[in-house]
Amino acid sequence: MSAPSFRLRALERDDLPFVHQLFNDDQIMSYWFDEPFEALVELRDIYDRHIHDERERRFIVDVDGEPAGLVELVGIVDVHRTAEFQIIIAPRHQGRGLAATATRKALDYAFAVLNLHKIYLIVDVANEKAIHVYRKVGFQDEGILREEFFAAGRYRNALRMGVLQHEHLERMEREKRIPGSP
Numbered sequence: 001m002s003a004p005s006f007r008l009r010a011l012e013r014d015d016l017p018f019v020h021q022l023f024n025d026d027q028i029m030s031y032w033f034d035e036p037f038e039a040l041v042e043l044r045d046i047y048d049r050h051i052h053d054e055r056e057r058r059f060i061v062d063v064d065g066e067p068a069g070l071v072e073l074v075g076i077v078d079v080h081r082t083a084e085f086q087i088i089i090a091p092r093h094q095g096r097g098l099a100a101t102a103t104r105k106a107l108d109y110a111f112a113v114l115n116l117h118k119i120y121l122i123v124d125v126a127n128e129k130a131i132h133v134y135r136k137v138g139f140q141d142e143g144i145l146r147e148e149f150f151a152a153g154r155y156r157n158a159l160r161m162g163v164l165q166h167e168h169l170e171r172m173e174r175e176k177r178i179p180g181s182p
């Protein structure tokens with residue numbers, strides 16, 4: 001049996017039913033710090049309004065031609081060359097190493113293609129799985145944000161993490177990974 005094919009590709013309008021499923025999963029959304037309540041028509045409207053927005057890049061994690069997750073670089077700021085990273089892997093695809101691979105690929109794109117300086121993220125301190133993945137691919141802890149978000153009935157402390165361009169490019173060099181398309 002051949003290894004599954006993996007790639008990040010641009011989020012297309014046809015992917016929105018898949019994203020709609022993710023965004024209506026209350027467990028996923030409690031870690032995304034958002035309400036699990038999003039109409040498909042609203043997602044389509046947001047997609048159409050943001051299509052030319054240079055401040056964000058949204059990718060589908062594509063495995064064997066099937067959408068398996070969503071990865072985003074959002075809030076890109078030109079002056080500071082920063083962006084926020086976000087990821088969801090669909091429940092039935094979790095635990096296969098996809099988040100680690102997809103995060104590395106998104107960082108490759110952010111640093112080697114977009115020439116960003118720093119990527120940061122904010123994660124619930126209780127989200128140990130996500131924190132493990134982020135540390136594994138090179139994010140460093142930057143501080144605790146006390147009671148930053150309200151989700152599933154209570155305020156949550158969050159950890160801010162970040163990785164710098166030179167850190168990631170040096171890692172790519174060490175791992176002999178070639179910059180290019182996602």
Ligand SMILES: CC(C)(COP(=O)(O)OP(=O)(O)OC[C@H]1O[C@@H](n2cnc3c(N)ncnc32)[C@H](O)[C@@H]1OP(=O)(O)O)[C@@H](O)C(=O)NCCC(=O)NCCS
Nearest residue numbers: 031087088089094095096097098099100123128129130132
């Ligand atoms: C967090 C998430 C992206 C991880 O995706 P995934 O594809 O299952 O992750 P991977 O398979 O690449 O890696 C999981 C790693 O976490 C480890 N892990 C699993 N449970 C863990 C736990 N409770 N504590 C610490 N590490 C854990 C696994 O051993 C594995 O590490 P390894 O490869 O070094 O052995 C996914 O669970 C998800 O989408 N969750 C909901 C949305 C979310 O939380 N997004 C992040 C918001 S900041």
